[in-house]
Every structure is written in C-alpha cells, then in structure tokens.
C-alpha cells in the first residue's frame with residue numbers, strides 16, 4: 808500500500824474500466840491525483856509483482872471532512888481484503904489531519920460496496936435521487952469518529 812504515483816494511473820484506469828458501467832475518463836485520474844494532495848489521499852494497493860490491484864481516492868472537503876471519491880479493486884482480487892486494507896490505510900493517514908467525518912456516495916444497488924462500508928463503520932445518512940442517472944439513486948454513507956463536532960453543511 809502506498810501513495811499513488813503518476814505512473815500508476817494507467818493501471819488504475821484499467822481497474823476503473825472493469826469496475827464501473829460509466830467509468831471516469833483517463834484524464835480524470837490526473838485531476839484526481841492533483842486534488843488528492845498530489846497522491847497523499849490517492850492510495851494504491853500492489854500485489855507481489857508490484858501490479859496495482861486496487862485504488863482509493865479521497866479529498867479533504869473541509870477542515871474535518873474527508874470525502875471518499877472512488878474505490879475499486881481488480882476483479883480477480885476481490886474478497887481478499889484489498890478494499891478493506893485501502894480504507895484502513897486512509898483512516899491511518901487521515902489521523903494526522905484530524906478528520907471527524909468520512910463521507911461517500913454509493914449506488915443504491917451496489918450491495919458489495921455497501922457491505923464493505925458498513926463493515927468499516929459507515930452508516931446511511933441520506934439519499935440523492937438520480938445522482939448516477941435515471942432511477943440510479945445514491946445513498947450517502949458516513950463514518951463519524953467519536954467525540955467530534957461536525958459542521959452541519961457537508962455539501
């Protein structure tokens with residue numbers, strides 16, 4: 808597990824292509840790399856041959872909110888705790904940045920992702936109708952850290 812480097816982004820894009828019906832375009836990962844503090848919140852997981860087998864991108868939205876923009880794992884590596892390790896690494900990295908809240912959107916039909924997030928302490932806090940397209944609603948999930956104060960307006 809390490810911060811993404813620009814040379815990882817082609818492999819990240821291949822994972823994106825096999826993971827989503829409407830993948831982000833390749834150039835968007837260059838943008839994500841920059842807005843994720845030049846890779847600080849853009850994590851890649853590598854296998855024993857140094858191939859990228861998963862990635863996670865997050866962005867700090869406010870002083871205490873971390874927005875998970877995207878996470879995906881190579882198809883042949885799923886259910887091997889790669890997604891869990893990516894989330895766990897993000898939580899560790901973020902500790903020094905004092906986030907009080909992690910927030911993300913997930914499609915209402917995407918049960919595997921919801922199971923992953925629930926397992927890592929996320930709860931459902933809202934719904935955005937049509938966020939991904941016609942009848943493709945997004946659930947908003949959030950993980951609150953104990954003893955925190957959260958700004959009311961997240962978006």
Ligand SMILES: CC(C)(COP(=O)(O)OP(=O)(O)OC[C@H]1O[C@@H](n2cnc3c(N)ncnc32)[C@H](O)[C@@H]1OP(=O)(O)O)[C@@H](O)C(=O)NCCC(=O)NCCS
Pocket residue numbers: 826827877878879880881884885886887888889890891892912913914917918919920922923924926
């Ligand atoms: C969602 C995703 C990132 C999960 O990654 P992963 O590496 O397979 O997840 P993990 O192996 O860490 O799973 C941890 C737990 O999450 C739950 N989970 C993950 N995938 C699951 C599935 N397909 N069905 C049911 N539960 C699942 C399980 O509780 C699992 O623990 P277990 O294997 O001990 O039962 C992966 O399926 C993926 O890349 N999907 C396509 C992209 C995507 O949907 N991204 C999320 C966008 S919001």
